[in-house]
Amino acid sequence: MDCAFLSCTPLFRGIKAEEIEQLLHCLHAVQRGYKKGEAIYKMGGTASAIGLVLSGSVTIENDDVWGNRSVLDSVGPGQVFAETYACLPDEPLMVSVVAAEHTEVLFLRAAQLLSPCATACGRHVQLIRNLLSVSAQKNLTLSRRIFHTSAKTIRERLLSYLSFQAIRQRSDRFSIPFNRQQLADYLGVDRSALSKEMSKMRAEGLIDFQKNRFELKRP
Structure with missing residues (x-):
């Protein structure tokens, strides 16, 4: 396990690499690999472990009974998923977690994470603080999606999302974590309809794009 990499992730921020190995043992950590399109967690099931993406990426999806799919988020290396459900192990999942490409995931048992060891060591306390911070950030992510999708037209939704990405990445040229279908979802x-609107916007000189690379054209 690359503990130096883990020490740079939001969940293990502030914890030394040499301390992480012992923490992984306490948290019953398990590493697993998944192929593209393989479900890591399925809607309706339960989760007892927090997933941390080591490589690759996963999408958080919701499917209704008619097969309509909504992509709620994309999770890349160093980020975690299912932390809320892992802390509520009896709560049925309302989403599915699917590997968007070949992905390696580190699973951490939430029960052990939320129960500090007998000595209440500083590294475990820091880990719980980091988890709270990560959860707060996830709530903001979901709130942003509601903001983007509250607009009535496709153009307004797209402009809202792309404007946010430009501000977040501090550049009018940026990449997004979705392919075209995932962005539509x-x-x-x-x-x-999304592709048609994007083509119109490019013809009007508002944006330019190549696959998942975008550039905003300011007046």
Whole structure:
């Protein structure tokens, strides 16, 4: 396990690499690999472990009974998923977690994470603080999606999302973590209609794009 990498992740921030190995043992950590499209957690099931992406990426998805899919988030290396459900192990999952590419995941047992060891060591206390911070950030992410999808038109939704990415990445040129279908699912629109609107916006000189690379054209 690359403990130096883990020490740079939000969940293990402030914890030395040499201390992480002992923490992983306490948390019953297990590493697993998944192929593209493979479900890591399925909607309706339960989760007892927090997933931390070591490599690759996963998408957080919701499917209704008619097969309509909504992409809620994309999680990349160093980020975690299912932390809320892992802390509430009897709560059925309302989402599925799916590998967007070949992905390696480190699973950490939430029960052990939330129960400090007998000595209440500083590294374990720091880990709990980091988990709270990560959860707060996830709440903001979900709030942003509601903001992006509250607009009535496809153009307004797309402009809202792209404007946020430009501000977040501090550049009018940036990459997004979604392919075209995932972006359509995230914004809650039809893929063909989204592609058509993007082409119109490029023709009007508002944006330029190549796959998942975008550039905003300011007046």
